[in-house]
Amino acid sequence: MKQVSVQAEDFDVAAELSALEQVGGGGVASFTGIVRGENGLTALELQHYPAMTAPQVERIVEEAMTRWPLLGVRVIHRVGRLSPGDRIVFVGTASRHRTAALESCAFLIDWLKSHAPFWKKEHFADRDPTWVEAKAEDEAKAYGWTK
């Protein structure tokens, strides 16, 4: 099972985990990203490159599947305007054993941050919106997986 979605709508984490539990592995790992409401943030806007996003995320999933013996991978990334507390991203992996599930889940979220065409813009109540700057540490973390 391998499924990628790029969508404006929210998703049901329990349903996604349940689907991963049914692929016959011994373990399921997942990461859910939530919009933080710190520093007076009122909204988070996610722009993306529609013609490239899903194919690129598929390539990242393929990369994970060459590195770990995975039975299931599910990636959901939301786009558009989100509010603090909203779910923004979901990565779920299923494998026969925990190490592959946990490591591939961490790899996927690191690579989604640095290898997929999304851009975040933060909106505030009391000041102008700003585009989020990429963090050198995120890029370093992603390239750490090339070892």
Place this chain on the structure above:
Amino acid sequence: MATLDILYFAWVRELIGRDDDQVDRPAPDSTVADLIDMLASRGGGYAEALGDKERLRAALDQHFVVLDTPIGQARELAIFPPVTGG
């Protein structure tokens, strides 16, 4: 004459004030960086958005490339800041 579609994202799009442009496809050995310099020479928002290539990343036909990649026969070039998803 073949054309090249150029797409802009995030603050590059905002500074230029356009989502996209279309140009005559340059010579195949000219690079993404050459094209960015050509666009920046238009001045105004183009110069502001594209003047510092250290801050820019690019994709050719929906694949990430380094800026010294030749444009070749590509049909679509996207120019944007480093990505910030996840």
